Amino acid sequence: MLEGLDNIPWSTLNHAYGSAEDVPQLIWSLLDTNDDIRDKTLYSLYSNIWHQGTVYQATPYAVPFLVELLSVSTVTRKYDILIYLSHLTQGNSYLDNQHDDFLFDESCDTDGFRRQLELELNYVRRTYLAVRDGLEVYFQLMQNKLQDPQTRMAVPYLLSNFNELQAMIVPRLLRLLPTEDNALIRASILMALRYLQHGQQVFDHLEPYLAPDEDLIVRVAAGLAVVEIAGANTPLRVIDLLVDVLKHSTVVDEAYEQLTWSEGDLISDICKAFMHIGYERLRPVMSQVVRSLRRVDFYAAMDCVDALLFIVFDGKPLSEVNPNLSRHQRMVLQTILESPTIWNIRLNDGQTMLNGNISNMMRAYNLPADPDTMRVFLQEM
Secondary structure (H helix, E strand, O other): OOOOHHHOOHHHOEEOOEEOOOHHHHHHHOOOOOHHHHHHHHHHHHHHOEEOOEEOOOHHHHHHHHHHHOOOOOOOOHHHHHHHHHHHHOOEOHHHHOOOOHHHOOOOOOHHHHHHHHHHHHHHHHHHHHHHOOHHHHHHHHHOOOOOHHHHHHHHHHHOOOHHHHHHHHHHHHHHHHHOOOHHHHHHHHHHHHHHOOOHHHHHHHHHHHOOOOOHHHHHHHHHHHHHHHHHHOOHHHHHHHHHHHHOOHHHHHHHHHOOOOOOOHHHHHHHHHOOOOHHHHHHHHHHHHHHHHHOOHHHHHHHHHHHHHHHOOOOOOOOOOOOOOHHHHHHHHHHHHOOOOOEEEOOOOOEEEOHHHHHHHHHOOOOOOHHHHHHHHHHO
């Protein structure tokens, strides 16, 4: 087990904090059955070879050993490793992440900068390919119904990163889908299909999972997949399903939060999906969609605001010449104005400050960037 780990010259490789000589011990620590030790180990791995979205020279060397651990029967909480591998596939280079930063204004056109950027992008590509090489290991986990559900749910989450392999991955997932008894895992497969392929082949296979007698979480996942694939051609019954979920999301919130995919709030995720449909198709239900904004917390509100502004303004700034508002544009802005969770950030000392992210969203649409100005604007329009 982990043969070759000590043959890697870790001390000559680097990560976010310098020498990567600590990496082999961290990989061994993932074999520990103590949850506290595993948590600390993962925290370290998220800090050093994947630091705030950046991968490093040592990262691609570590990946094959992480994949190997997924085949070791005594390794617990394999879903943590699968999710970590998924994050690695989405990593970037330090210089590329900071390319527009003022720190590099004077150096980004130099040969040295370009060479270093090319070197770092090579780490990114090698990391991605190393994770992708574990494809058969991931499918074995998925097909093994003795594995814990969280691990099996994390497999589609990871697979959805390999869009260029959709011709091989999608048919295998479609074959697994009707044989799966666990509703959350069926929903996870559908969520992967949502991102892996946009086309009639997948669309035709989604119909059974929209049926009224199917689990609601599965119907929601199938509906989100249809929206992603069909866009403005999304059937009205799918729109109605998701709007009904917006009105009564608490019925399915608990199940949705168990999905590996649920990095946000169900209401905000549906609103973001509706951006693919467009205003004209959503016009009949727009009032109900807007009302959902009153039920979200601060973090979900930002995604909802972003989505609703995009939908009602068609992604374009309000004209500075004759800036007339439609009924639904006014409704969105009035709801934003009246929401207690949107404009202000509560600080630790109990004070509040204006949410700069919301202000920037407003400015992008030529709209007032603070509530007082918005209130006057709506009164005058």
